Amino acid sequence: MKLITTLLLCSGLLLSLTQGEDAQEIDCNDETVFQAVDFALKQFNPGVKSGNQYMLHRVMEGTKTDGSPTFYSFKYLIKEGNCSAQSGLAWQDCDFKDAEEAATGECTATVEKRENEFFIVTQTCKITPGKGPILKDNFPCIGCVHAISTDSPDLEPVLKHSIEHFNNNTDHSHLFTLRKVKSAHRQVVAGLNFDITYTVVQTNCSKERFPSLRGDCVALPNGDDGECRGNLFVDINNKIANFSQSCTFYSEHLLEPLSKKCAGCPKDIPVDSPELKEALGHSIAQLNAENSHTFYFKIDTVKKATSQVVAGTNYVIEFIARETKCSKESNTELTEDCEIKHLGQSLNCNANVYMRPWENKVVPTVKCQALDMTTLIRRRPPGFSPFRTARVQETNAGTTRLLNACEYKGRLSKAGAEPAPERQAESSQVKQLPQQ
Structure with a gap:
């Protein structure tokens, strides 16, 4: 199979990342x-007990799972x-050792x-010395977040x-x-951090008659239910020192059970709620009217949304629009x-849509920023990316990988200057993958 060498500036795609079948491009x-x-x-690097630190050479493949977190x-x-x-x-302050x-x-x-x-969930590294076989296999990750049994x-x-x-x-x-523990993670710190996802279901015990949950409280087959995520810190004395919880309910008539009802306060809306359809329509229409781009944009992903009752309804929506x-x-x-x-171009947008239906009044405001114009990382001057790319093809269907291997170019010799040649990594040589 022929080896190809391709050096490109970072103008192409780095990641093709999926959520279901919808690819995101980074x-x-x-x-x-x-x-x-x-x-x-x-x-x-802190786990390296002797010798030198390691530097980033190339990112080969990756996936992203959206959610919170x-x-x-x-x-x-x-x-x-x-x-x-x-x-x-x-490590950015070092140079590569002789090849x-x-x-x-x-x-x-x-x-x-x-x-x-x-936060590191898992990490495993295999190290090969300059001459010889694999020297080390697994570096234990002390303090990493690890999955534990839901029956623990x-x-x-x-x-x-x-x-x-x-x-x-x-x-x-x-x-x-x-009802059920869906996932559980634990992290050893000066105590224990727990991150759990679980479902809850309504019982036959009313609060009027029962001050707390008892063993004879039975889950109702058609009761309200939902899913919660809890974060707890248990200190060295085995006491719960910190706790937070957020829940989402599946029942249509149970909208805000976790807080005392606040008339006029913003409330979260599911991103796929039919309630958002009209507000999203006004948002994209306003974006296309104000945008001087030759082509229309349409909404690709709704990231989050809230509504607030204020002599009408005020919607605040964050979404990604694509050309x-x-x-x-x-x-x-x-x-x-x-x-x-x-x-095509992708935009990260924030919309504020005020609607008063009985007066046919709609006031949309939309502000967008190109996804490739994000604030650059600290220590990088404008226009400098730490990566060059070597293009490879996407592999197995259903598995999303890097469309471009992302190679670290090296640090700058001084502010505003291009990397010195001796600080650049060697040319990428990537085997071309066969079409699937």
């Missing part, structure tokens, strides 16, 4: 990609640098992003506290009980038949 300049890999490598899973290659493991320097002497490695990692923080006895006090908190902070007339194949010159308006361009 550019090499997307700072989250670099941040996730950078965090994983900075967690790995978001999970990034990826494979990346590392290469020994010239800074000692005890130097205290960041023949440098040890190399392959790491697979899953990183969780919760709000603006990253350690979860019993955690779940009991979660259900009690739920029942004490719900306006529902009846008590709820645990279509329908030009404004040939089409008088955007239609459902307009297809999205695979390599």
Whole structure:
């Protein structure tokens, strides 16, 4: 099979990431990609007890699972640098060691992003010295988040506290009980962090008659139900020191059970709610009217939405809009038949739509930013990306991989300058994958 060498600036796609069958495209300049890999490598290097730190060489493949939190899973290659493991320097401050002497490695990692923080879920690295077979296989990840059995006895006090908190902070007339634990994770810190996802169901015990859940409270077959996620910290004295919980309900008539009802407060709306249809229509119409782009944009993904009753209804919506194949010159308006361009521009938009239906009043405001114009990572001057790409083809159907292997170019010699040649990684040589 012929080897091909391709050096491209980061203008192509980096990741083709799926949620179901809908692919998302992330550019090499997307700072989250670099941040996730950078965090994983900075967690790995302290485990190197002797020799030098390792530097990022290339990100080979990756997937992303959207949600709260978001999970990034990826494979990346590392290469020994010239800074000692005890130097205290960041790996970006090092240079690659001479190719023949440098040890190399392959790491697979899953990183969780919760709000603006990253957490290692799992990480395994295989290290090969400059000359010789594999030297080390697994580096234990102390303090990583690990999945535990949903039947673990350690979860019993955690779940009991979660259900009690739920029942004490719900306006529902009846008590709820645990239906099923869907997933559980634990992290060893100065104590234990638990992250659990579980479902709850209404029982036959009313709050009027029963102050707390009892063993003879029975789940109702047609009772209200929902799904919750709880985060708990258990200190070294085995006391629950911190707790938070969020729940989503499936029942149409049970909308806001977790907080005292607040007239006029914003409330979250499911992103696929029919209630959003009209507001989204006004949002995309306003975007296309204000945007001077030659082609129409259409909404691809709704990320989150809230509504607020204020002498009418005020909708706040965050969504991703993508360029279509329908030009404004040939089409008088955007239609459902307009297809999205695979390599078209993508926009991250925030819309505020005020609606007063009885007066036929609609006031939409939309602000958008191109996805490839995100704030660059700290330590990168404008226009500099830490990656170059080597194009490969997508592999097995149903598995989304990097469309471009993303190779670290090296740090800058000084602010605003291009990387010095000796600080660039070697040319990428990637075997062309066969068509599936």
